[in-house]
Amino acid sequence: xxxxxxxxxxxxxxxxxxxxxxxxxxxxxxxxxxxxxxxxxxxxxxxxxxxxxxxxxxxxxxxxxxxxxxxxxxxxxxxxxxxxxxxxxxxxxxxxxxxxxxxxxxxxxxxxxxxxxxxxxxxxxxxxxxxxxxxxxxxxxxxxxxxxxxxxxxxxxxxxxxxxxxxxxxxxxxxxxxxxxxxxxxxxxxxxxxx
Amino acid sequence: xxxxxxxxxxxxxxxxxxxxxxxxxxxxxxxxxxxxxxxxxxxxxxxxxxxxxxxxxxxxxxxxxxxxxxxxxxxxxxxxxxxxxxxxxxxxxxxxxxxxxxxxxxxxxxxxxxxxxxxxxxxxxxxxxxxxxxxxxxxxxxxxxxxxxxxxxxxxxxxxxxxxxxxxxxxxxxxxxxxxxxxxxxxxxxxxxxx
Amino acid sequence: xxxxxxxxxxxxxxxxxxxxxxxxxxxxxxxxxxxxxxxxxxxxxxxxxxxxxxxxxxxxxxxxxxxxxxxxxxxxxxxxxxxxxxxxxxxxxxxxxxxxxxxxxxxxxxxxxxxxxxxxxxxxxxxxxxxxxxxxxxxxxxxxxxxxxxxxxxxxxxxxxxxxxxxxxxxxxxxxxxxxxxxxxxxxxxxxxxx
Numbered sequence: 001x002x003x004x005x006x007x008x009x010x011x012x013x014x015x016x017x018x019x020x021x022x023x024x025x026x027x028x029x030x031x032x033x034x035x036x037x038x039x040x041x042x043x044x045x046x047x048x049x050x051x052x053x054x055x056x057x058x059x060x061x062x063x064x065x066x067x068x069x070x071x072x073x074x075x076x077x078x079x080x081x082x083x084x085x086x087x088x089x090x091x092x093x094x095x096x097x098x099x100x101x102x103x104x105x106x107x108x109x110x111x112x113x114x115x116x117x118x119x120x121x122x123x124x125x126x127x128x129x130x131x132x133x134x135x136x137x138x139x140x141x142x143x144x145x146x147x148x149x150x151x152x153x154x155x156x157x158x159x160x161x162x163x164x165x166x167x168x169x170x171x172x173x174x175x176x177x178x179x180x181x182x183x184x185x186x187x188x189x190x191x192x193x194x195x
Numbered sequence: 196x197x198x199x200x201x202x203x204x205x206x207x208x209x210x211x212x213x214x215x216x217x218x219x220x221x222x223x224x225x226x227x228x229x230x231x232x233x234x235x236x237x238x239x240x241x242x243x244x245x246x247x248x249x250x251x252x253x254x255x256x257x258x259x260x261x262x263x264x265x266x267x268x269x270x271x272x273x274x275x276x277x278x279x280x281x282x283x284x285x286x287x288x289x290x291x292x293x294x295x296x297x298x299x300x301x302x303x304x305x306x307x308x309x310x311x312x313x314x315x316x317x318x319x320x321x322x323x324x325x326x327x328x329x330x331x332x333x334x335x336x337x338x339x340x341x342x343x344x345x346x347x348x349x350x351x352x353x354x355x356x357x358x359x360x361x362x363x364x365x366x367x368x369x370x371x372x373x374x375x376x377x378x379x380x381x382x383x384x385x386x387x388x389x390x
Numbered sequence: 391x392x393x394x395x396x397x398x399x400x401x402x403x404x405x406x407x408x409x410x411x412x413x414x415x416x417x418x419x420x421x422x423x424x425x426x427x428x429x430x431x432x433x434x435x436x437x438x439x440x441x442x443x444x445x446x447x448x449x450x451x452x453x454x455x456x457x458x459x460x461x462x463x464x465x466x467x468x469x470x471x472x473x474x475x476x477x478x479x480x481x482x483x484x485x486x487x488x489x490x491x492x493x494x495x496x497x498x499x500x501x502x503x504x505x506x507x508x509x510x511x512x513x514x515x516x517x518x519x520x521x522x523x524x525x526x527x528x529x530x531x532x533x534x535x536x537x538x539x540x541x542x543x544x545x546x547x548x549x550x551x552x553x554x555x556x557x558x559x560x561x562x563x564x565x566x567x568x569x570x571x572x573x574x575x576x577x578x579x580x581x582x583x584x585x
Contacts, residue, residue, distance in 0.1 A: 049585075055244070189580070236578060
């Protein structure tokens with residue numbers, strides 16, 4: 001208690017004001033602690049692990065819809081998901097295994113398979129045609145729309161190192177960061193998805 | 196400060212009460228802001244993307260368990276996940292591609308494959324038999340139990356449009372809503388899963 | 391209002407202090423309600439459903455990174471994910487179907503396939519070799535590191551029952567708990583992932 005009212009004048013009020021001060025200080029500490037440790041419902045962080053067309057599409061649709069609703073959205077591309085961010089291949093300086101990984105993984109958002117219903121690639125083509133008929137945009141277009149809508153697109157630095165992907169192979173406007181950076185963002189987000 | 200104590204009477208207390216008022220007003224603003232932006236630990240929102248038996252089963256088991264614990268649970272079925280909600284096929288008025296999608300996708304919770312261990316369908320049958328032996332209920336039964344337990348079951352409107360699924364093909368008691376509706380619910384939920 | 395200042399002395403201040411008390415009491419109730427119902431941004435709960443090497447690896451990498459950042463991390467292994475926790479097989483007392491499940495599911499973190507890029511097992515070997523080259527540790531090592539870093543590793547009791555897995559088949563330091571236990575932890579966690 002930092003303050004004392006003059007004795008006799010308003011003792012009860014004085015006592016109460018001190019009491020109130022204690023309760024306010026306790027509330028301030030509790031609110032500050034809450035502000036530090038609660039996630040924000042207006043933040044969405046999606047870990048895009050899969051490189052399958054349908055899953056990446058779902059992640060991008062959720063991301064762009066959330067951004068359109070005014071939410072802060074981060075898409076963190078890791079493992080196979082990082083392939084969607086590749087624009088071109090760079091072979092110079094890559095060792096044989098990195099080139100092999102290059103050869104068997106897709107480049108960009110147009111050559112991905114689907115996770116289900118993949119009858120010799122028919123699922124992928126069917127999905128694309130039906131989406132076109134219904135005027136649903138492709139993963140490639142959604143990636144650009146997401147960027148324009150202010151969605152943070154982050155490529156996992158460890159995945160890039162393991163798969164031998166160079167920064168210049170990625171489409172423009174992509175951040176590169178590690179798992180710790182993902183966790184900082186995810187821990188502040190109300191909605192966290194692993195796709 | 197909205198209030199002034201009579202000068203001379205209790206100037207110090209007056210000053211302090213005004214001070215307290217400011218701190219209380221700041222706390223009220225901070226608490227209101229927190230109430231608006233924090234997710235609720237008692238809410239669970241699951242995005243059921245997969246149509247695989249084992250994954251749908253996991254989503255339904257988590258959903259019904261959470262509902263039994265008094266939590267508010269929403270299952271949002273999208274992409275392949277929507278097939279679990281299909282009760283019957285309606286061919287009338289569908290174009291060829293929609294009928295093809297119909298032909299290759301399962302109807303209802305009994306004809307789904309599993310995501311792993313699928314030795315020519317043996318995985319699916321083995322899982323069902325073992326679950327039966329251990330008295331674990333099937334996806335179909337769980338879907339009904341979830342509905343009865345008050346779990347909100349929502350079908351993604353965009354998926355229905357893309358796949359050419361009619362409302363009358365879905366089991367009863369299913370809401371139809373879009374991605375924005377999912378995000379409103381997910382942003383209020385402490386636990387958000389993509390299955 | 392529980393308190394009254396002596397009339398005439400400082401009526402206005404008295405009125406205000408009572409007012410303040412009401413507002414503080416309302417704040418205290420609101421803060422207490424928030425403390426009870428908000429998830430904690432410093433808690434991460436991952437449901438490891440998949441038994442695929444790459445997905446388990448991602449879950450373990452996120453978990454150990456979060457633990458290294460001082461977060462409280464729980465990995466709940468269910469369905470196929472539980473296989474990563476198996477150290478040895480116990481056949482005694484198992485029925486034929488349980489032995490069959492045993493035969494077709496992997497034991498431990500060294501014999502898992504990958505979810506994508508699995509060219510007759512080449513994806514799995516390629517991933518392991520590239521990770522070795524880049525000094526990224528294996529799932530088996532990460533499992534041990536996670537345990538040492540204080541990550542809670544929980545095996546789903548229902549999965550163990552359905553698959554006929556005995557407690558003595560699991561690596562040491564694993565808790566066994568049900569879906570309700572998972573939900574209590576997930577509802578307190580800011581970051582919840584289904585892998």
